[in-house]
Amino acid sequence: MQFRIQEALTKGKLAPIHETLDFSNLLKGRKDVLSTEPVRVELNVSAEEGIIHVDGRLESELEMACSRCLNAAAVKVDVPFHEQFKQVTVLSPDDEESDEDIIEVVGDVLDLKPYVEDLWLLELPFVPMCTDDCKGLCSECGQNLNERECGCSRGKIDPRLAALKDLFIDDNQ
Structure with a gap:
C-alpha cells in the first residue's frame, strides 16, 4: 500500500488500490x-494542487x-476512509498553525497501511452485543438470561438509596 507521491502529483490519479490485509497481529492479547x-x-x-x-x-x-x-457476536466493520496528505521537506512544529485535515x-x-490500521482499530465496537435485546448474565449465579431465567432475586436496593423507593409508591393501591 505504498506509492510515490511525485508520481501521484504528476499523473493526477493512480490505479485503485484493492488489497486484503490481515490485522490479527493488532488484536493479539484481546480476549x-x-x-x-x-x-x-x-x-x-x-492529487490536486499539491494535495x-x-x-x-x-x-x-x-x-x-x-x-x-x-x-459470540458477529460484527461487521464498514469504514469510510478519507485522508489528505501533503509532501513537505520538514514537518512543521506543533505550535505552528497548520491545516489539521492535511497530514504532512x-x-x-x-505508506497507507498505518493510517488504515489506525482507522480500522478505532471503528471496532467498544461494547459489542449479540442482539439488541440481549439480557446478559445473572449477577447472582451467572446464568445466561437469554437461554432461561434462573429464579435469583436480583432486586437488591442499595441501602443508601432505600429511602427513595417509597417516593414512587402509588397511594391509591
Missing part, C-alpha cells in the same frame, strides 16, 4: 475478539464476545 477475517481495502488515490487525496472503504467481519452475555509527509514514499 474480546474471538476470530477475525482479513480486512478488504479499496482506495482511490488522486494527495485518498478515499475509499475498509470492510471486515469479526467475531467478538458479547459485552452482556459473552456469547516527509519523503517521496507514502
Whole structure:
C-alpha cells in the first residue's frame, strides 16, 4: 500500500488500490475478539494542487464476545476512509498553525497501511452485543438470561438509596 507521491502529483490519479490485509497481529492479547477475517481495502488515490487525496472503504467481519452475555457476536466493520496528505521537506512544529485535515509527509514514499490500521482499530465496537435485546448474565449465579431465567432475586436496593423507593409508591393501591 505504498506509492510515490511525485508520481501521484504528476499523473493526477493512480490505479485503485484493492488489497486484503490481515490485522490479527493488532488484536493479539484481546480476549474480546474471538476470530477475525482479513480486512478488504479499496482506495482511490488522486492529487490536486499539491494535495494527495485518498478515499475509499475498509470492510471486515469479526467475531467478538458479547459485552452482556459473552456469547459470540458477529460484527461487521464498514469504514469510510478519507485522508489528505501533503509532501513537505520538514514537518512543521506543533505550535505552528497548520491545516489539521492535511497530514504532512516527509519523503517521496507514502505508506497507507498505518493510517488504515489506525482507522480500522478505532471503528471496532467498544461494547459489542449479540442482539439488541440481549439480557446478559445473572449477577447472582451467572446464568445466561437469554437461554432461561434462573429464579435469583436480583432486586437488591442499595441501602443508601432505600429511602427513595417509597417516593414512587402509588397511594391509591
